[in-house]
Each structure stands twice: as structure tokens, then as C-alpha cells.
Amino acid sequence: xxxxxxxxxxxxxxxxxxxxxxxxxxxxxxxxxxxxxxxxxxxxxxxxxxxxxxxxxxxxxxxxxxxxxxxxxxxxxxxxxxxxxxxxxxxxxxxxxxxxxxxxxxxxxxxxxxxxxxxxxxxxxxxxxxxxxxxxxxxxxxxxxxxxxxxxxxxxxxxxxxxxxxxxxxxxxxxxxxxxxxxxxxxxxxxxxxxxxxxxxxxxxxxxxxxxxxxxxxxxxxxxxxxxxxxxxxxxxxxxxxxxxxxxxxxxxxxxxxxxxxxxxxxxxxxxxxxxxxxxxxxxxxxxxxxxxxxxxxxxxxxxxxxxxxxxxxxxxxxxxxxxxxxxxxxxxxxxxxxxxxxxxxxxxxxxxxxxxxxxxxxxxxxxxxxxxxxxxxxxxxxxxxxxxxxxxxxxxxxxxxxxxxxxxxxxxxxx
Amino acid sequence: xxxxxxxxxxxxxxxxxxxxxxxxxxxxxxxxxxxxxxxxxxxxxxxxxxxxxxxxxxxxxxxxxxxxxxxxxxxxxxxxxxxxxxxxxxxxxxxxxxxxxxxxxxxxxxxxxxxxxxxxxxxxxxxxxxxxxxxxxxxxxxxxxxxxxxxxxxxxxxxxxxxxxxxxxxxxxxxxxxxxxxxxxxxxxxxxxxxxxxxxxxxxxxxxxxxxxxxxxxxxxxxxxxxxxxxxxxxxxxxxxxxxxxxxxxxxxxxxxxxxxxxxxxxxxxxxxxxxxxxxxxxxxxxxxxxxxxxxxxxxxxxxxxxxxxxxxxxxxxxxxxxxxxxxxxxxxxxxxxxxxxxxxxxxxxxxxxxxxxxxxxxxxxxxxxxxxxxxxxxxxxxxxxxxxxxxxxxx
Numbered sequence: 001x002x003x004x005x006x007x008x009x010x011x012x013x014x015x016x017x018x019x020x021x022x023x024x025x026x027x028x029x030x031x032x033x034x035x036x037x038x039x040x041x042x043x044x045x046x047x048x049x050x051x052x053x054x055x056x057x058x059x060x061x062x063x064x065x066x067x068x069x070x071x072x073x074x075x076x077x078x079x080x081x082x083x084x085x086x087x088x089x090x091x092x093x094x095x096x097x098x099x100x101x102x103x104x105x106x107x108x109x110x111x112x113x114x115x116x117x118x119x120x121x122x123x124x125x126x127x128x129x130x131x132x133x134x135x136x137x138x139x140x141x142x143x144x145x146x147x148x149x150x151x152x153x154x155x156x157x158x159x160x161x162x163x164x165x166x167x168x169x170x171x172x173x174x175x176x177x178x179x180x181x182x183x184x185x186x187x188x189x190x191x192x193x194x195x196x197x198x199x200x201x202x203x204x205x206x207x208x209x210x211x212x213x214x215x216x217x218x219x220x221x222x223x224x225x226x227x228x229x230x231x232x233x234x235x236x237x238x239x240x241x242x243x244x245x246x247x248x249x250x251x252x253x254x255x256x257x258x259x260x261x262x263x264x265x266x267x268x269x270x271x272x273x274x275x276x277x278x279x280x281x282x283x284x285x286x287x288x289x290x291x292x293x294x295x296x297x298x299x300x301x302x303x304x305x306x307x308x309x310x311x312x313x314x315x316x317x318x319x320x321x322x323x324x325x326x327x328x329x330x331x332x333x334x335x336x337x338x339x340x341x342x343x344x345x346x347x348x349x350x351x352x353x354x355x356x357x358x359x360x361x362x363x364x365x366x367x368x369x370x371x372x373x374x375x376x377x378x379x380x381x382x383x384x385x386x387x388x389x390x391x392x393x394x395x396x397x398x399x400x401x402x403x404x405x406x407x408x409x410x411x412x413x414x415x416x
Numbered sequence: 417x418x419x420x421x422x423x424x425x426x427x428x429x430x431x432x433x434x435x436x437x438x439x440x441x442x443x444x445x446x447x448x449x450x451x452x453x454x455x456x457x458x459x460x461x462x463x464x465x466x467x468x469x470x471x472x473x474x475x476x477x478x479x480x481x482x483x484x485x486x487x488x489x490x491x492x493x494x495x496x497x498x499x500x501x502x503x504x505x506x507x508x509x510x511x512x513x514x515x516x517x518x519x520x521x522x523x524x525x526x527x528x529x530x531x532x533x534x535x536x537x538x539x540x541x542x543x544x545x546x547x548x549x550x551x552x553x554x555x556x557x558x559x560x561x562x563x564x565x566x567x568x569x570x571x572x573x574x575x576x577x578x579x580x581x582x583x584x585x586x587x588x589x590x591x592x593x594x595x596x597x598x599x600x601x602x603x604x605x606x607x608x609x610x611x612x613x614x615x616x617x618x619x620x621x622x623x624x625x626x627x628x629x630x631x632x633x634x635x636x637x638x639x640x641x642x643x644x645x646x647x648x649x650x651x652x653x654x655x656x657x658x659x660x661x662x663x664x665x666x667x668x669x670x671x672x673x674x675x676x677x678x679x680x681x682x683x684x685x686x687x688x689x690x691x692x693x694x695x696x697x698x699x700x701x702x703x704x705x706x707x708x709x710x711x712x713x714x715x716x717x718x719x720x721x722x723x724x725x726x727x728x729x730x731x732x733x734x735x736x737x738x739x740x741x742x743x744x745x746x747x748x749x750x751x752x753x754x755x756x757x758x759x760x761x762x763x764x765x766x767x768x769x770x771x772x773x774x775x776x777x778x779x780x781x782x783x784x785x786x787x788x789x790x791x792x793x794x795x796x797x798x799x800x801x802x803x804x805x806x807x808x809x810x811x812x
Binding site: 167168170171301302303304324325326327329330332333336337338339340341342343344346347348351392393394395397407408410411412413414415 | 500501563564566697698719720721722724725727728729731732733734735736737738739741742743787788789790792802803805807809810811
């Protein structure tokens with residue numbers, strides 16, 4: 001969402017009746033009962049109240065300047081929390097959003113809240129979903145990815161990879177290394193060889209394609225439905241002198257033509273609806289050579305229901321949902337694409353998100369403060385903080401599924 | 417008539433590899449021109465063609481048991497691998513007659529009626545363990561090994577498999593481990609000796625139970641490991657780690673939800689489990705008719721999506737999936753070699769020639785399936801809740 005849109009939306013989300021008349025006691029009591037692992041200190045009007053396990057030092061201190069939102073949280077959950085944080089109705093010492101949301105998730109407060117969420121939330125959620133559906137996939141991608149390349153340049157690595165990286169050591173790598181190590185690992189898993197033709201569905205700024213072209217004598221094509229990404233990607237490809245071997249098209253995945261030895265898709269599945277999974281996997285099947293291999297890298301969901309958080313739905317990734325492993329495995333099976341390996345790299349996501357957050361905070365003073373004002377900054381911090389917490393304490397997964405179109409071919413004994 | 421059809425099909429579809437068939441003084445080659453044959457098959461009884469066309473692999477297996485053909489060059493595995501690689505198994509099965517289908521249905525039905533306990537006994541409770549002793553490793557682990565070097569021994573394959581499973585589960589001293597379908601107890605004993613765990617195993621095989629108990633006692637671990645002769649859903653207690661090796665293949669698909677209820681109930685909040693099973697990468701998970709009838713009645717090969725779907729429905733998080741199907745080839749090859757070298761030690765009154773040929777065919781066609789079919793060997797590592805926050809970043 002752009003800054004203007006954010007301000008427009010959060011204005012007046014707190015109902016007038018609620019403002020200043022309630023104290024949020026109900027929420028604090030619920031937290032006190034629900035939190036057994038850890039504790040949180042709330043400071044409201046100079047009075048402090050500790051909730052959770054009283055024998056433990058509080059992990060986070062929350063300072064509330066306008067308590068009205070506390071009652072909203074009981075109605076709309078994380079959406080109200082996020083919007084209140086953006087408005088500055090509360091702050092967290094050290095801006096530790098991840099620590100705060102982490103305590104809630106660790107104690108399954110999200111489930112308790114969801115159980116209490118009534119009709120209002122159901123309707124709000126439905127309204128958000130409906131708006132996203134009407135806007136369609138192109139519009140949603142535009143909303144998130146066309147905010148401005150300067151923002152992404154500020155917090156991502158130089159290849160502008162906006163997906164989970166891979167740590168080969170003990171967590172000390174910077175974001176530059178994390179992304180390069182991820183590219184190397186994907187190439188290794190796919191056993192990319194000189195002469196291969198590669199397609200990258202949802203290629204973003206082309207980082208993976210460029211990496212592959214720099215390390216192997218490959219040719220290839222990337223598709224993205226963000227115009228800014230396509231332009232920028234081709235610019236970078238030209239700068240590196242790779243334009244004769246790889247290029248990026250502003251087009252949707254299902255328009256892919258030709259056949260490829262390797263097909264990769266990193267961080268695109270999340271932007272498709274369930275109904276599109278069969279189309280996407282069928283596209284891969286029809287575009288792979290008989291000996292071809294593929295890899296899908298995506299944020300998945302480990303639970304009965306494939307859902308996405310309302311805050312993320314509304315502000316960050318409109319229309320996104322996390323596919324379950326069983327859903328994609330089923331599509332691969334239906335298309336006789338043999339599954340060789342699945343890695344859940346969610347721990348690496350925690351690390352990647354932490355690096356992004358550090359870099360964003362570092363770079364924020366240098367960003368255009370008119371386009372990225374304080375509520376925007378707080379929205380972005382809240383989004384990254386929540387994502388860190390859910391990567392640690394929720395059903396979120398980060399899956400890499402490796403598969404082959406030639407299951408009868410010999411498979412190496414040791415995996416990557 | 418059948419002979420002509422048989423060769424017509426092979427001529428049309430075998431292009432990867434080459435086979436030679438000898439009948440009397442006639443020879444017939446199919447497949448790649450000018451290549452050295454991967455296998456030479458001598459047809460001893462022409463009913464071979466009819467049996468194969470009518471019943472696919474079931475007919476082929478019975479033809480082998482009855483000496484309708486023998487291998488003149490190469491092994492049964494070599495022969496079947498060429499067929500599997502060219503998808504002949506699918507093509508022959510497509511022409512299944514109504515009679516075959518009825519027969520298949522009858523096999524399934526009779527297995528269902530007998531129930532799981534009866535089926536396990538049918539496969540595993542031959543009167544003593546001599547059959548398994550002559551081809552398994554010293555721990556008598558009857559499941560796919562882990563191959564570091566394909567020239568290694570079955571002893572190494574199984575030890576490396578047990579070690580790998582323990583490492584994936586990050587077993588540590590003091591952990592309580594439960595093994596659902598524990599066989600002769602090899603994994604539990606290994607984990608107790610090398611990782612300091614205690615635990616419990618359950619099995620439906622009476623011979624498994626007795627021998628596993630004896631093995632545990634011989635290792636001096638009776639105070640740490642319990643073996644129970646009981647259905648998996650009667651096991652009680654809470655465990656930090658759970659394993660189940662080549663067990664869910666014996667369950668009806670309708671039983672998967674109940675099985676996962678039990679898995680979830682047995683694990684502590686921060687618990688982890690590892691399922692090791694023979695799966696299928698394609699649409700249908702129907703097991704081969706020969707295996708159905710003679711070897712593992714009522715078994716099936718669950719698809720990854722089926723098992724993962726059950727884990728998701730039970731809110732358990734999948735951490736890692738490894739497809740080890742290539743490791744089954746060397747495992748089965750090692751078993752076959754040991755079986756062929758040692759089967760003369762078997763009591764001829766109880767294990768006649770037809771039985772031995774059945775067992776050989778089973779091992780060899782399973783190897784072919786591992787080399788060139790839609791079969792899979794999945795290791796699914798999962799957490800009872802969300803993935804451990806302080807888990808190591810790199811997988812095993």
C-alpha cells in the first residue's frame with residue numbers, strides 16, 4: 001500500500017464510541033490468563049500492569065498512549081493491533097514487534113483471539129478478500145511490488161531478492177551472503193549444467209537468473225507480472241552483459257512458451273489462488289523437457305486450513321495465501337512429476353527477516369520521508385516483526401520442493 | 417496368438433534398452449538395434465505369454481515360480497528394469513481383462529476380511545525366522561537401507577540408515593522414543609546404545625515380539641526398552657520422539673486419520689516424528705498385484721500428498737521430506753544375493769522350490785521397481801507443533 005492509501009485507511013478505524021471510554025481490561029485479563037510461557041508489561045497512563053507468567057521478567061514492555069484500540073483487538077485481532085501500531089497508539093521498547101507478537105503466538109493467543117472474533121471480524125475479513133478479488137492478481141502484485149524500487153533497494157540485498165535466503169554457517173551471514181547462498185543451493189539442487197535452458201516463473205528482479213547465467217553457460221527466461229520488476233530486471237541483465245542469454249518478460253506464468261531443462265519458481269505460489277495451482281503445475285509439466293527438473297520455493301502453511309493473517313492481507317500482500325504442502329504435492333502427483341525432496345527452511349526465514357528489518361531501520365533516514373512517512377515506517381516494521389514472530393512460532397513453513405519429469409532416471413544417493 | 421501380441425507390444429514400446437528372448441532354437445530381440453541385450457530370457461513354456469498378457473506382473477511372477485521361463489543372461493531385475501523403464505508395466509496392465517480385475521478385487525477383499533493382524537502374520541510369522549535370517553543383516557532390519565557407497569554391505573546400509581534416522585530426529589540422552597511397528601527392535605536398540613534414549617516398541621508379529629524382546633535382553637537394555645505385542649493404537653504414554661518404519665503401507669487408507677490421531681497423542685508438545693514408508697509418486701496408490709497376492713497382502717503405497725494432508729489436518733508441521741528410492745535398489749540387490757547364496761540352508765519341507773522362486777521374484781521385481789518405476793521411499797520428518805525455534809539451521 002502507498003503512504004496516502006495507508007493514512008486514508010487507518011484514519012477513523014477506531015470507532016468514536018470506543019475512544020477514551022474503555023480501558024482494555026478485558027484484553028489484558030485474557031492475555032494474563034492465556035500467557036503461561038513468558039510475560040509482557042503494559043504501561044497505560046503511567047500505570048504498569050504485567051500479564052502472563054508473573055515469576056518471569058517481562059520479555060517486552062508495551063507503552064500504550066491511547067488504550068481505545070485494546071478493545072478493538074478483541075474484535076478484529078491482529079488487524080487492530082497492526083493498525084494501532086501504525087497510528088502510534090502504542091509503542092514497544094526497542095521497537096521489538098517480533099518479541100511482542102512472539103509471546104502471543106507462542107502461547108497460541110492468536111487461536112484464542114480467533115475463537116472470540118465475532119461477526120464483525122468475519123465481515124471485515126470478507127470485505128478485504130472481496131476487494132482483493134475484484135482488484136485481481138495483477139492489481140495486487142502492483143500494490144505490493146510497485147510501491148517504489150527505492151524502498152526495496154533500501155532493505156533488500158543488491159540482487160533485490162525478496163524471498164527467504166539460506167544460511168550455510170551459524171547465522172552470522174549478512175543479507176548479501178544469505179541470498180547468494182540460496183541461489184547457489186537452488187542451482188545445486190536442480191543440478192544445473194552448462195547448456196541448460198531455464199525458466200523462472202515469478203522472477204522478480206531476475207536475481208536467480210542472473211546468478212545462474214553468471215555461474216553456468218545457461219540461457220533462459222523469466223516472467224513477472226510487475227512492470228517495474230521486468231524493466232529493472234532487463235536493465236540489470238543488460239548492465240551485466242547477459243542480454244544475449246537471458247531476458248525477463250512482463251507476462252503471467254501461464255503464457256510460458258517453449259520447453260526448458262529446468263523450471264524454478266521462487267515466492268510466486270503464495271500469490272495464486274487454490275484454483276490456480278493446477279494451472280501452474282500443468283504449465284510446468286507442459287514446459288519441461290522429458291528429462292527436466294523443477295523446484296518450487298514458497299511460503300507454506302502447516303495446518304488444516306490454508307489462511308493468511310488479516311493484517312498481512314490488507315496492508316502487505318493483498319490476495320496472498322500460503323499453500324499447504326499436500327496441495328502442491330497432489331498437483332505434482334497428478335502430473336506425474338516425481339517428488340525427490342522437500343526442505344522446510346523456515347528457520348532461515350527468521351534470519352532473513354531479521355536482516356531485512358535491520359537494514360530497513362538503517363536505511364530509513366535516507367528514504368524520501370514524504371513518500372514513506374512515519375505510519376508507513378511503522379507499518380513496514382510491524383509487518384517484518386510479525387513475520388519474524390510467525391516464522392518462529394506458527395504454522396508457517398518455507399518449502400522448497402524438488403521434482404523431476406524423468407523419475408526412472410538414476411537419482412544421486414546423497415541429496416544436496 | 418498371445419506370443420505375437422506380446423512381441424508386438426514390446427517391439428512398439430521398448431526403445432530404452434534391449435532384450436533377447438530364446439525359445440527352443442529361435443531367438444527374438446526387442447529394443448535398441450545393435451545393442452548388447454540387458455538380459456536374455458529363455459522361454460520354457462509358451463503359456464508364459466498368456467499369463468503375462470492376462471495378469472501383468474502377477475502372471476509374470478507365477479510364470480517364474482512355475483519355471484515357465486529362466487534367465488540365460490542377466491538377472492530377473494535386469495529384465496524387469498527394462499520393462500519398467502519403458503512403462504511396460506502400465507501398458508500391460510491397461511489391457512487387463514475383466515477376469516483379472518475380478519481376481520484382483522477378490523484378493524483385496526479377502527485381505528480386508530482377514531484384517532491387519534492376519535495379514536501381518538501371513539507375511540512375517542513363518543514358523544521361525546530362518547527365512548529372514550538368511551538374507552537380512554545381523555540386526556535383521558527389514559526395510560530400505562541408506563547407501564553411502566553402492567559397493568557397501570547390507571550391514572553398512574542398515575547401520576547408516578539407523579544412524580541417519582537418529583540424527584534426523586536429533587535424539588539425545590534422556591529422550592523417550594516410541595517405534596510403531598518395531599520389527600526385531602533393531603532401531604530401538606541402536607538408538608539406546610548410541611544416543612542414550614529409552615523407549616517402547618510395538619509390533620503385531622509374534623515372532624517379531626519374541627525375538628525383539630530377546631535382543632533387548634541380550635543387549636542388557638530391558639530396563640530401558642519395552643516391546644509390546646499390541647496394535648499401535650493401544651500403545652500408551654508420552655514420547656519425545658516417534659518413528660514408524662515401513663508400517664503405514666499395511667494400513668487401509670481409511671485408517672490414516674486414526675493413525676495420525678495416535679501419533680499426535682503419543683508425542684509431547686515439542687515432540688518430533690519420522691515416518692519411513694514406501695510411497696507412490698503418481699496418481700494411483702494401488703499396489704502391484706503380485707505383491708498383493710503373495711508377499712504383502714493388503715499393503716498399499718501412500719502418496720506423499722495423502723500422508724502430508726493427514727499431518728496437516730492434525731496440525732503437525734512437516735520439516736523435511738527425503739525420497740530415498742534409489743537406496744532401495746542396492747538394498748534389495750544385497751538381499752537377493754544373500755538369499756540366493758543361502759537358500760539351500762532352508763528346510764526343504766517347509767520352503768519348496770516354488771516358494772524360493774516366489775521369494776526371489778519378489779526381491780528382484782521390487783529392485784526393478786526401485787530402479788525404474790513410480791515407487792518412492794519417503795522419510796517424512798515432522799514436529800508435533802511448530803518447528804523447534806532453536807533447531808540447527810542445516811538439515812541432516
